[in-house]
């Protein structure tokens with residue numbers, strides 16, 4: 001009784017206050033942020049206005065108010081700099097803004113600003129037509145902010161070829177064994193027993209001090225809190241692999257080597273971790289080729305992929321130059337030119353089997369260089385079309401490796417739209433795509449625009465080796481058909497971190513979590529079978545619950561929330577969302593008011 005009365009009262013007060021102040025919020029914020037340029041403390045009205053945005057229950061209204069506020073704030077920032085504010089004043093200003101608008105705390109805020117300031121100032125100073133609209137439309141795409149002046153760039157795609165059919169000699173040969181590893185996020189500073197529940201964006205490091213209670217002590221092999229992975233967990237795994245799976249034909253690594261300590265990266269430390277991992281791969285897999293791609297975490301600053309012609313102080317060209325050297329262990333030397341241009345390459349693995357390895361991180365909306373120029377960075381999509389056209393002429397089948405999955409909400413809509421169009425056009429020769437980045441075990445299915453019941457392409461996201469956040473580590477093996485290079489089936493392997501951490505003197509117990517065909521009741525992995533699976537998913541809650549459990553490899557904390565009907569609808573929607581806009585729509589699926597049966 002007491003509780004409900006209290007809730008009703010609180011709710012009414014909240015509604016009244018919201019209705020009175022909604023339209024004023026952007027102005028209050030803009031005015032407050034301007035005042036912040038010169039004052040030392042955050043005006044009270046400002047911080048409560050910021051908090052009020054997150055309380056607005058109507059999603060669209062909340063987004064509109066967020067975007068208006070965002071545009072005003074970034075216009076203030078741009079004007080302040082262009083009005084003559086020097087580097088130090090800008091740093092002080094960003095420090096105040098960061099503390100106001102994020103919950104990262106002083107250490108992370110100051111770290112990020114220190115690392116990113118020169119790139120930010122370069123873009124404000126050199127991108128003459130930069131506006132708040134542009135910043136918000138790109139950096140906050142997921143809030144559906146729009147810039148009326150955004151250029152709708154396109155990549156030219158040739159019409160379908162008439163005689164695209166190639167005769168294949170069907171022979172019976174054992175399938176190729178493919179190992180898919182992704183998202184290690186190796187943390188050189190990981191310290192078992194340290195504080196796993198710190199207030200930084202990454203914990204489990206010595207500098208985080210002692211844990212407040214035993215359950216907050218960083219586990220030996222890893223931890224479900226916001227932590228990455230110690231070196232010995234990685235080497236224990238690669239030794240295990242050598243002893244238990246000696247027979248891989250090829251290995252894919254779909255990006256992200258560096259830890260999530262993004263506010264304190266240095267070029268030298270990144271280089272060290274990258275070299276260490278690739279040397280370990282070489283030692284582990286010996287003569288088996290590894291095909292690696294870049295993650296968004298490899299550069300310093302994290303997420304930034306600069307144009308080639310900016311000053312060394314802000315250039316990320318070193319990442320490409322480093323990879324051209326590191327990857328030369330496995331790749332033919334004719335890949336080095338495109339790696340140096342943009343971190344992408346293609347290799348003919350066997351006579352009719354080609355790998356196209358993309359640097360899709362350029363589309364990530366926290367890649368600040370998108371503000372400077374978002375028109376097909378490094379000419380990568382144009383190159384992709386050329387490579388696929390050639391492959392089509394020669395009757396080759398193609399695997400695409402891409403860190404960011406298609407339809408990721410934080411992949412620039414324009415880029416994801418053009419990528420989608422390219423996949424549609426070349427669907428007959430793209431036999432599989434392989435992703436990482438979300439750390440989730442996920443599928444993305446491309447559908448025929450004219451017949452949504454028909455699947456025309458599939459992207460497999462393996463998950464992650466890091467536990468970040470709340471997941472069990474995993475690796476995945478695939479059987480690949482030697483006639484058309486399609487995926488015949490895959491096995492997902494994991495270990496129970498809770499159990500492993502009970503005894504640091506025993507190896508983690510790796511086990512097969514599931515096999516794709518078995519778990520999803522597939523006769524085979526043909527597009528018809530996948531369409532049938534998608535259809536069954538909409539009716540069979542058990543199947544969706546399983547998809548949800550597998551996403552985090554059945555870790556207890558990832559499963560704790562459960563997956564309601566609404567959650568299931570969102571997950572199902574995301575499977576067929578292959579452009580950012582579609583994925584953003586999926587997130588906005590509303591709860592049905594009507595109670596549905598289980």
Ligand SMILES: *[C@@H]1O[C@H](CO)[C@@H](O)[C@H](O)[C@H]1NC(C)=O
Nearest residue numbers: 328331332333334335336337
């Ligand atoms: C690449 O390697 C081949 C064979 O080893 C060699 O003939 C060629 O000169 C090399 N090309 C470049 C650009 O280094």
Ligand SMILES: *[C@@H]1O[C@H](CO)[C@@H](O)[C@H](O)[C@H]1NC(C)=O
Nearest residue numbers: 424425447448449450451456
């Ligand atoms: C879909 O239909 C439109 C209009 O009939 C046609 O122009 C387009 O080529 C079709 N697309 C595909 C993928 O078949």
Ligand SMILES: *[C@@H]1O[C@H](CO)[C@@H](O)[C@H](O)[C@H]1NC(C)=O
Nearest residue numbers: 496497498499500554555556
């Ligand atoms: C993982 O191991 C812990 C400890 O042995 C156990 O309580 C838990 O049920 C296991 N989780 C799963 C999903 O089996």
Ligand SMILES: *[C@@H]1O[C@H](CO)[C@@H](O)[C@H](O)[C@H]1NC(C)=O
Nearest residue numbers: 235236239240504505506507
């Ligand atoms: C993994 O670590 C455990 C515990 O230290 C050890 O007993 C085991 O031999 C290691 N496994 C491998 C394959 O190195």
Ligand SMILES: *[C@@H]1O[C@H](CO)[C@@H](O)[C@H](O)[C@H]1NC(C)=O
Nearest residue numbers: 486523524525526527528529
């Ligand atoms: C998949 O299974 C279906 C039904 O059994 C069969 O008609 C089809 O030929 C199979 N496709 C492949 C690619 O094996």
Ligand SMILES: *[C@@H]1O[C@H](CO)[C@@H](O)[C@H](O)[C@H]1NC(C)=O
Nearest residue numbers: 519520521540541542543546
């Ligand atoms: C639903 O999916 C589960 C898991 O694959 C399966 O065991 C079950 O038979 C399915 N139920 C129906 C009614 O098809």
Ligand SMILES: [Zn+2]
Nearest residue numbers: 183256437438
């Ligand atoms: Zn990652």
Ligand SMILES: [Zn+2]
Nearest residue numbers: 256295296437
């Ligand atoms: Zn990533």
